[in-house]
Amino acid sequence: QVQLVESGGGLVQPGGSLRLSCVASGSIFSINHMGWYRQAPGKERELVAAISRGKSTSYADSVKGRFTISRDNTKNTVYLQMNSLKPEDTAIYYCNVLGMKYSGTYYTTASWGQGTQVTVSS
Numbered sequence: 001q002v003q004l005v006e007s008g009g010g011l012v013q014p015g016g017s018l019r020l021s022c023v024a025s026g027s028i029f030s031i032n033h034m035g036w037y038r039q040a041p042g043k044e045r046e047l048v049a050a051i052s053r054g055k056s057t058s059y060a061d062s063v064k065g066r067f068t069i070s071r072d073n074t075k076n077t078v079y080l081q082m083n084s085l086k087p088e089d090t091a092i093y094y095c096n097v098l099g100m101k102y103s104g105t106y107y108t109t110a111s112w113g114q115g116t117q118v119t120v121s122s
Contacts, residue, residue, distance in 0.1 A: 002026055002110045004095050009116030012085055020080040020116060022095030028076050033098035036080045038091035047106055050098060085120045092117050
């Protein structure tokens with residue numbers, strides 16, 4: 001069972017930037033898809049970005065053009081660069097190992113970590 005540790009969150013003003021990191025306990029070379037989720041107060045957890053081993057990416061419409069997901073397999077780490085942050089981006093951000101159905105739907109396969117809090121406020 002892979003262990004995931006998120007970090008890099010904090011308080012930032014609207015329009016600011018932040019980079020999140022997700023470190024896996026073991027090698028991610030054999031893992032195809034990984035992704036970032038977020039959960040805002042009173043809302044359900046949602047997938048915001050995903051990346052394959054081949055580094056193909058996909059994003060939720062709400063973050064497209066502002067967020068960039070990347071991975072460094074040698075460091076067993078997945079990153080989320082967040083630019084032009086908005087108050088509605090405020091949430092706890094989590095990473096996870098993803099499976100993908102033939103339909104293109106993602107699902108999580110690992111236990112959730114503690115997440116990292118991102119707060120966008122002036």
